[in-house]
Amino acid sequence: MSFRRLANDATAESAIGSFTHLRPATPFDDEVQTINRAMTLLLDGSSPHEVLLERSSASAAAGDAAQSNNAFSLSREHAYTPRRMRVITIGAGFSGLLMAHKFQHRFPELRDAVQHTIFEALPDVGGTWLVNQYPGLRCDVPAHIYAFPFDPKPDWDRVYATGEDIRGYIMATVRKWGLDENLHLNSRVVAARWLEQDGQWRVTVSHGGVERDEYCEVLISGQGVLRGQNWPSIPGLADFGGHLVHSASWDLEIDYSGKRIAVIGNGASGVQIVPEMARLPGTTVTNFIRGPTWVYSRALEAAEAAAPATCPDPNPKYTPEDKIRFRDPRAHAEYRKGLVAKANKAFCAMRKGEMNIAAANVATAQMAARLGHDKRLCDILIPKWELGCKRVVPGFGYLESFRESNVHLSNSAIVKITKNAIYTADGQVYDVDIIICATGFDTSHLPRYPIIGQDQTTDLASDWKNSPYNYMSVAVPKYPNFFMQMGPRCLGGQGSLIQCLDWTGDYIARWVAKMASENIKYVAPRDDKTRDFMRYGDSIHSGLVWSGGCASSYKRGTVDGPVTVLFGGGIQLFCRLISEIRAEDFDIVYRSPNPWRFMGDGFLDWEFKEDSDLAWYVEVASGPEEDSSRREGEPPEGAPEFVGGSFSTEPAPVPINCQSSLETATNGSNSAESLCQNKLRSQIVDWDHGETAISLLT
Numbered sequence: 001m002s003f004r005r006l007a008n009d010a011t012a013e014s015a016i017g018s019f020t021h022l023r024p025a026t027p028f029d030d031e032v033q034t035i036n037r038a039m040t041l042l043l044d045g046s047s048p049h050e051v052l053l054e055r056s057s058a059s060a061a062a063g064d065a066a067q068s069n070n071a072f073s074l075s076r077e078h079a080y081t082p083r084r085m086r087v088i089t090i091g092a093g094f095s096g097l098l099m100a101h102k103f104q105h106r107f108p109e110l111r112d113a114v115q116h117t118i119f120e121a122l123p124d125v126g127g128t129w130l131v132n133q134y135p136g137l138r139c140d141v142p143a144h145i146y147a148f149p150f151d152p153k154p155d156w157d158r159v160y161a162t163g164e165d166i167r168g169y170i171m172a173t174v175r176k177w178g179l180d181e182n183l184h185l186n187s188r189v190v191a192a193r194w195l196e197q198d199g200q201w202r203v204t205v206s207h208g209g210v211e212r213d214e215y216c217e218v219l220i221s222g223q224g225v226l227r228g229q230n231w232p233s234i235p236g237l238a239d240f241g242g243h244l245v246h247s248a249s250w251d252l253e254i255d256y257s258g259k260r261i262a263v264i265g266n267g268a269s270g271v272q273i274v275p276e277m278a279r280l281p282g283t284t285v286t287n288f289i290r291g292p293t294w295v296y297s298r299a300l301e302a303a304e305a306a307a308p309a310t311c312p313d314p315n316p317k318y319t320p321e322d323k324i325r326f327r328d329p330r331a332h333a334e335y336r337k338g339l340v341a342k343a344n345k346a347f348c349a350m351r352k353g354e355m356n357i358a359a360a361n362v363a364t365a366q367m368a369a370r371l372g373h374d375k376r377l378c379d380i381l382i383p384k385w386e387l388g389c390k391r392v393v394p395g396f397g398y399l400e401s402f403r404e405s406n407v408h409l410s411n412s413a414i415v416k417i418t419k420n421a422i423y424t425a426d427g428q429v430y431d432v433d434i435i436i437c438a439t440g441f442d443t444s445h446l447p448r449y450p451i452i453g454q455d456q457t458t459d460l461a462s463d464w465k466n467s468p469y470n471y472m473s474v475a476v477p478k479y480p481n482f483f484m485q486m487g488p489r490c491l492g493g494q495g496s497l498i499q500c501l502d503w504t505g506d507y508i509a510r511w512v513a514k515m516a517s518e519n520i521k522y523v524a525p526r527d528d529k530t531r532d533f534m535r536y537g538d539s540i541h542s543g544l545v546w547s548g549g550c551a552s553s554y555k556r557g558t559v560d561g562p563v564t565v566l567f568g569g570g571i572q573l574f575c576r577l578i579s580e581i582r583a584e585d586f587d588i589v590y591r592s593p594n595p596w597r598f599m600g601d602g603f604l605d606w607e608f609k610e611d612s613d614l615a616w617y618v619e620v621a622s623g624p625e626e627d628s629s630r631r632e633g634e635p636p637e638g639a640p641e642f643v644g645g646s647f648s649t650e651p652a653p654v655p656i657n658c659q660s661s662l663e664t665a666t667n668g669s670n671s672a673e674s675l676c677q678n679k680l681r682s683q684i685v686d687w688d689h690g691e692t693a694i695s696l697l698t
Contacts, residue, residue, distance in 0.1 A: 082516035092120035093127020095222030095485035121188035137163035154326035241419035258282035270438035275397035297394035390552035453479035471525035480522035537568030
């Protein structure tokens with residue numbers, strides 16, 4: 001007997017009626033009758049669109065009963081229909097702007113489902129690149145891979161971009177893509193509290209001295225790790241009578257010429273500031289350091305190999321021919337791939353052992369040469385610990401500065417500062433007019449405002465006081481629907497950090513899509529899974545130089561503590577892990593007692609579109625040697641591939657031959673000057689960032 005005959009058979013109808021009278025009537029009975037009516041219309045030849053209209057009319061009559069949280073009531077919506085969700089991102093640097101692009105452009109299916117708002121404490125976009133404006137500021141990652149993946153800039157002026165160029169690029173990208181659509185500047189988040197019953201975050205925002213509360217289902221921290229100036233703790237610093245400047249709040253009104261200048265620190269900012277101050281007329285510069293740091297660049301070796309007499313600049317300019325060629329997206333992508341591939345291969349030198357020792361020997365020889373083989377300078381400035389144990393910086397011009405008569409070095413501890421002088425432990429007194437604290441940022445990851453999760457008695461800063469812990473750098477147990485860009489243990493030690501932020505943004509967007517389309521109230525990583533992840537990462541770190549014998553910010557300033565800043569592994573592993581949601585690692589709480597309520601009325605929305613291919617899954621016959629997984633059609637938008645917010649398939653593992661020699665890229669310009677520049681640039685792809693820790697100015 002056919003299904004149609006059964007549906008129209010009086011006996012069958014009588015039987016169904018008898019069954020339904022065995023129990024009290026419920027909204028479910030109305031749904032059964034509606035579905036029976038829909039099936040009858042289809043069997044009678046009605047189109048799906050006519051059935052949809054019929055069904056919508058019947059569902060509307062059901063009223064609020066169909067929206068009940070009763071586990072056995074049917075939803076009136078189609079399966080996987082996303083609910084409207086509010087998402088707040090804190091910060092408008094690269095992290096926050098990448099999230100804006102995700103919700104506005106990369107995943108258009110989320111544009112109508114997500115109300116995304118960014119709150120930025122500063123008066124403009126740019127994050128750390130807006131805060132840092134000291135002279136000599138450059139990113140020590142090649143500019144062509146330090147860019148938004150969706151809009152790489154083809155016409156960078158030099159291999160290493162200045163801070164000013166990066167700020168301009170960020171602002172131009174925001175205007176081009178409309179990423180300031182829901183951006184609130186001068187709006188500082190001062191508190192965030194999870195509301196368990198509502199499944200929301202209450203975010204307190206201060207603007208113009210007035211505080212207000214905003215609410216969201218998902219809260220994203222896009223503030224990164226470089227937030228909050230790290231001032232040195234030195235007796236008398238606040239009593240200094242001259243100009244006191246921090247590298248992260250540079251005073252542009254001061255004339256530094258003709259001054260006695262003290263620069264405290266030899267990290268990323270210090271090594272860029274010292275040579276800039278030394279070049280000014282009439283200055284005397286003294287650099288106060290606590291210990292050595294690796295200042296090494298493959299770019300300098302490339303410059304010497306290219307022809308030092310005609311090509312002395314280790315940061316060469318791109319030629320007009322280069323910029324024209326890079327307008328071709330394919331040519332530009334190939335060049336960028338060359339830079340990335342070599343950085344990724346060089347990650348193998350981050351393992352403790354022979355490769356790292358050999359690299360350290362090369363770096364030692366280069367530093368000694370740049371210091372003119374001065375024994376005192378070499379003893380003070382060249383580290384004895386692993387290359388990469390703390391961040392390695394190119395420091396163009398820094399080491400060479402100490403060979404100038406107006407630049408001095410002290411590694412004796414500063415014991416006090418008076419109105420016009422610095423006193424050191426070795427009994428020396430240095431009269432100074434300006435003190436520049438190039439001491440960077442607080443990299444503890446501790447929030448500067450209360451973030452209160454499910455345990456309403458403590459906040460995140462208290463939970464992380466001893467050591468920050470989180471799940472794959474993006475989420476924290478007992479802090480539901482809270483995600484982080486550049487959280488603890490993020491991929492910050494290899495290649496361009498922006499690529500890590502981009503992948504992390506995709507991961508967060510997948511969770512938002514899953515929550516919106518599967519009727520999820522909140523998600524939070526399980527504590528046991530998180531701690532297991534951390535323990536295994538610590539085991540990997542034990543074989544990497546980041547856990548080596550130096551005190552570094554990677555280990556919260558300790559020598560023997562755990563590595564809390566960097567991911568335990570390489571970029572390929574991080575990409576593989578972050579490319580999918582491991583829902584089994586999370587506690588998931590649904591908005592309905594029945595977690596399957598997202599199945600809706602049993603239909604997917606795209607089934608009712610006129611041009612939908614309802615047979616997309618039919619496969620093309622193939623032989624045993626052919627790929628039998630290919631189908632005749634591609635699944636339409638909203639088909640199973642999108643179910644659960646899975647926007648992309650996982651990437652195939654990329655094999656890396658750690659022992660292979662690094663290839664060189666070519667640029668294809670023929671003039672004598674271009675050949676020199678191109679030879680240099682082709683070798684620069686071999687240099688710092690694969691062997692070194694990436695710039696923390698990202």
